[in-house]
Amino acid sequence: MPYSRAIAIFTDLDGTLLDHDTYSWDAARPALDRVKLLGIPLIAVSSKTLAELEHLNQTSQLFDGLIAENGGVIWLRGTMEQHGPSIETIDTARDQIKGAVNVPLGSFRTVSPEVIALETGLPLEDAIRAGQRHCSDPLIWQPSAKDVAKGREIAARWSLNLTKGGRFHTLCGPSNKGHAMKRMLERLMVLNRDDTSETPIKHFTTIALGDSPNDIPMLAEADFAVQIPQKHRSRTAPLLEHSNLQLAPHPGPEGWNAAVNAILDEITNTNKNSEVLHG
Numbered sequence: 001m002p003y004s005r006a007i008a009i010f011t012d013l014d015g016t017l018l019d020h021d022t023y024s025w026d027a028a029r030p031a032l033d034r035v036k037l038l039g040i041p042l043i044a045v046s047s048k049t050l051a052e053l054e055h056l057n058q059t060s061q062l063f064d065g066l067i068a069e070n071g072g073v074i075w076l077r078g079t080m081e082q083h084g085p086s087i088e089t090i091d092t093a094r095d096q097i098k099g100a101v102n103v104p105l106g107s108f109r110t111v112s113p114e115v116i117a118l119e120t121g122l123p124l125e126d127a128i129r130a131g132q133r134h135c136s137d138p139l140i141w142q143p144s145a146k147d148v149a150k151g152r153e154i155a156a157r158w159s160l161n162l163t164k165g166g167r168f169h170t171l172c173g174p175s176n177k178g179h180a181m182k183r184m185l186e187r188l189m190v191l192n193r194d195d196t197s198e199t200p201i202k203h204f205t206t207i208a209l210g211d212s213p214n215d216i217p218m219l220a221e222a223d224f225a226v227q228i229p230q231k232h233r234s235r236t237a238p239l240l241e242h243s244n245l246q247l248a249p250h251p252g253p254e255g256w257n258a259a260v261n262a263i264l265d266e267i268t269n270t271n272k273n274s275e276v277l278h279g
Ligand SMILES: [Mg+2]
Pocket: 012, 013, 014, 015, 016, 210, 211, 212
């Protein structure tokens, strides 16, 4: 099967490229070095804020582009696009929910960084960045099922969702990692056209890696979908039906390394033991 020589990689962070417990990506270093050597754009796709991703990228220099807040924010070469709802809409909807439920309600937008640090276990500096939100807001509350239903009803009036992540209910727009991936590919295409006098790239072969339900829209868009097994689970059920879904052999960065190397062996004329490009 012929593949475009242009490849782009989209990756979730927590539990995928970063180890679930230590946040280290060391075990993925060989594949990351190979990706750099081949000039393949690597895009971080996360529920984290842009401030959190930019901070990570300042120290690691891993990523060519950033997709934050689950697809609501897209950053490439210093230019940010916001695809999620305005923060005014989020604030208005959250205040209405607060007025309608029977429990105290705070959120990352309204509490102090100290409280975010307490709720998440993040160091204070990281908690400050986690609070710098553009288009989504994790709620801090102890709701009953009735409160959640009320919250969802109010969110829907504003065309918002109230989605349950690992820990928090997050008030957010309908944008997702898959929509953002498509938009990022358009922007990469334009960049490539502006950057090079060679034949413009008309299609990227895409590899996406993720470990959780919020990664499904991104995995569904990819030519090669890699599901990274979760670290403390004994069995992994496929997240989605996909003609080219692969289950990585290990959790976290170790699995990332193995899966990316195997796919690059298949679709490029390079071998991970060789730095020479053929063809
Ligand atoms: Mg994850």
